[in-house]
Amino acid sequence: MAIQVGDVVPQFSAVDAQGNLFDSASVIGKKTVVLYFYPKDNTPGCTAQACSFRDQYEDFLDLGAEVIGISSDGLASHQKFTAQYQLPFLLLSDTDKKIRKLFGVPTAFFGLLPGRVTYVIDAKGVVQMVFNSMLAGQHIPKALEAIKKIVTQEM
Template sequence: MEKLEGMPAPEFQLPDEKGNLVSLQDFAGEMYVVLYFYPKDATPGCTTQACDFRDAHGDFSNLNAVILGVSPDSEASHEKFIEKQGLPFSLLVDADHTVAEKYGVWKLKKNFGKEYMGIERSTFLIDPTGTVVKEWRKVSVKGHIQEVFTSLDQLINAKN
């Protein structure tokens, strides 16, 4: 898939952990959206990533950004993960991976010699006009959240 940077972000409408529908349109004209795709709730890398976003949540909020995590897990799984880790942001259910496919992050993966389809850990920074201003694919968790925050901070400072 070609890069989405500079393009309109693919629209989505997905249920969150409580079953409420959340769409990109909900934040249009108002907020930056940090949309991150991750493989599975409560696995080591995904937990670290979610907790890193949790710990930086206030910093992102101060820059008028909302954080949304997306995985194929169920509402119940997301709710349990949020409660256990004290996550202050919503996790969206992409059970049929339609949105992951729109963003080009539903990929053939290999693990221990087995091939399967799954989420390639990726993050998209979407501005209030709905444009993807930065994307990170094949994300390595360590230091990633700081990188996203720095990009957002620089973007906002460049506009001021």
Template sequence: MLEVGMKPKDFQLKDAFGKTHKLSDYLGKKVVLYFYPKDNTPGCTTQACSFRDIYQELTNENVVLLGISTDDAMSHKNFIESYNLPFVLLSDPDHEVSSYFGSYGEKNLYGKITIGMKRSTFILNEEGVIEKVFKKASAKTNASAVLTFIKG
């Protein structure tokens, strides 16, 4: 997993509407990258709605919020529309970006070892360097923990 002080390589992924986003597009702003397992599941919905509820506070702090999962564009579009999510959801179908960040791979799910997305969040500063990593982000408290960190 990437750590604090590292500068991730640039990547590009498509959003729910087919637009390509590059990490380098957001230099000059803080970026919150949150990796989550699956659209429209209870934990992921809780987490997304928590980010939705603090979204304006994040944008007031010059923060870009990007959610990343392996779901396709249609799934993301449905998730966004179902819960009025105002932020970008990116599709990583080959889990290349999530694997690079260490957010995809072997995990322990209820005592069983599986392969999949690990709920984790990275906060990058304006120069693109990682300032904070939530390795095992909580669906319930991740958004508030991110906002607390950003506000100092």
């Protein structure tokens, strides 16, 4: 069953691009989080998406949100991708696809590609937006819009 708006995000852990063990409880449920699943490091759409999140990262931070990317790429790939594009946010390795399955992220193009889905999670750990689209450029404005709604509701 896929995680949907209104669901509480289940706890998970993964290795980040620095080789550290990341526990979702360290961030989720404490602050607003943009969690985005993407197909693969160093592919045109995924690179454009990561660089767009990088270029607008300060906007996310200014709104009190953290950005975390997840793909099934391994540690070495994430390290290279992060360094090459100077990504300021965490990338998590989901090599066994457990987190992808936990969230119910679908595959795209007849099951040939891992899907591209962005979740905006509020400070209580509740999903406020799910955006499923292979159009990489659409995810950043949708996430910012959802976070601005959260911030407005908290005021």
